[in-house]
Amino acid sequence: MKLAVIGTGYVGLVSGVCFSDLGNEVVCVDKMSNKIEMLNRGEVPIYEPGLKELIKKNKDVGRLHFTTDLLGAVQQADIVFIAVGTPSLPDGQADLSYIEQAAEEIGKSLNGFKIIVTKSTVPVGTNEKIQEKIAMQSLFPFEIASVPEFLREGTAVQDTLLPDRIIIGTSSEMARKRLIELHKPLTDNIVVTDVRSAEMIKYASNAFLATKISFINEIANICEKVGADVDQVAFGMGQDKRIGSSFLKAGIGYGGSCFPKDTQALIQIAGQMDYDFKLLKSVVEVNRDQRFNVIKKLESILNHLQGKTIAVWGLAFKPETDDVRDAPAIEIISSLLERGAKVKAYDPIATDNFTRHFNMDGVEYCDKAHEAASDADALCILTEWKEFKDISPAIIESWLKRPNLIDGRNIYSEAELAGTELNYYSVGRPAMNKGVKERSPILLP
Structure with missing residues (x-):
């Protein structure tokens, strides 16, 4: 099939690339010309394992294209996917301005029958608004559908090509048949619902x-x-x-x-x-509240954080991604700085992204894990990168000024800690913790 994907963020880019790998002709559209230029050079604006290789493979055989020309992409497509962002507004509601703008531009671009599919996460009732906006701009026939994504950053390619299920929300029999045909190579577990139920799922x-x-x-x-x-x-x-x-x-x-x-x-x-x-x-x-337990444990070990050097391993919200949106590291580092601590931070992938989005005076960003841990009063592990798991706690102890380790992701076992003198604190494993004990007496009636 001929597909147009509007938006080249995580969802749009991964979806478009994977659809092309199934043999479809895909055009990915974005207004940001620098991003499109990067993709056309074979570079990837996000860190996602396996994605760069798939882009090269499908660009080389001519199935995958990147452009800023929304009109041209829509007019050559059978199915148009909307995959633009729906960020949070200050009150928590989803910002639908990008969705509305995309719908309006799609409506102006129609030159014949199309199936318009929303992959973005949108509040219940949004697809009906999309339908209204498109209809206001065009007299050409079209059908709408909701096919929500369930991708996990770090495994997005695998999740797209080997999904647990595909949800298709539509009232159109034609859209149902075409979308089942499109997704059939991925899984037999295709669930068809009404549009509002798909949005809610x-x-x-x-x-x-x-x-x-x-x-x-x-x-x-x-x-x-x-x-x-x-x-x-x-x-x-x-x-x-x-x-x-x-x-x-x-x-x-x-x-x-x-x-x-x-x-x-x-x-x-x-x-x-x-x-x-x-x-x-x-x-x-x-x-x-959970992320601030790291601060409480540090204060229980060090009494206060004023003037202390705290090493932080992990800035991304999870491993295998450079995404730092709402990462625990943001609030934890901010709290450390507010308490007068000096922070030395390291992440294998996400440091550039973190510094691009957050200006935190008092943070020293390090190029290596040992540079961050060296001469620190304590080390906090905030992301469970494999690189960290592969470093022996005994080695960590030798790097630290004081042997204090806060393992916020429970990456170390009791066997790995044996023989060290680390004051070790994990999450919910009190028998492994050394130092201040938090166990309360059990009072029986």
Whole structure:
């Protein structure tokens, strides 16, 4: 098929590239000429494993093109995907200005029948507004559909080519048939719904996964009080097929471009319908508070942070991406600076992106992990990069001025810590922690 993909962010770029790899002719469109020039040179504006190789492969065989010409891309396409950003407004609502602008320009560009598909995450009812905007600009026939994405940064190519399921929301029989045909090479698990249900499925899925993360972090905090091990608790819970083991990894909370934005948007959607989504509000609150446990543990070890040198490993919100949007490192480093600490930070990939978006005086950005840890009063691990896992705790101890390690992602085992004198603090594993104990007495009736 001939496809046009409007927007070359994570969703649009990965989707367009993968569709071309299935044999479709794809044109990816973006208004940012510097990004299009970069892509045409074979460079990739985001860090995503496997993406650069797929771009080269499909550009070389002529199936993949990049342009700023939206009109030309739409007019040659059978199906047009909208994959522009829907960032959060200050009140948590999704900003639909890019969606509305794209719909208006698509309407002006129509030259015949098209299927218009929204991949962006949008509030319930948005596709109906898109339909209205396009219809105001064109007399040509078209159909709309919602096909939400479920990509994880760092594994986005794999998630696109090997999806758990495809959700297609449409009231058009023609759109249903064409979109099933397009996605059939990816999976047989294709679920067709009405448009509003498809829009809600995306928000509900992300909100539920965020809830699992906040839940296991609350359990971890209780484990530290009562002397249980959250890793063992999570493993035991995950054996229950009704619960499952995914997203039960305790740590310092979620970040990134999806969970924070989508949970807040769903709270706003509920509020607009006069419904108080108490559970999801608590999920957001727990996630925000969880990252500050790092600060509390540092203060319990060092008494105060004024004048102390704190090393930070990990600026991206998760490994295998350079995305720093709502990364725990942002608030943790800000809090350290507010308390008078000097921060030495290192990330294998995300440092440039972090410094581009955040101007934090008092932070020394290092080129190597050992440079950040050298002569520090404590080290905080905020992202579970494999590079960090491969460094022995004994080596870390030799680099530090004081043997204090806050493992915010539980990357080290008890065996790996054996023989060290590190004051080690993880999340929800009190038996492994050295130094100040937090276990409370158990009072029986």
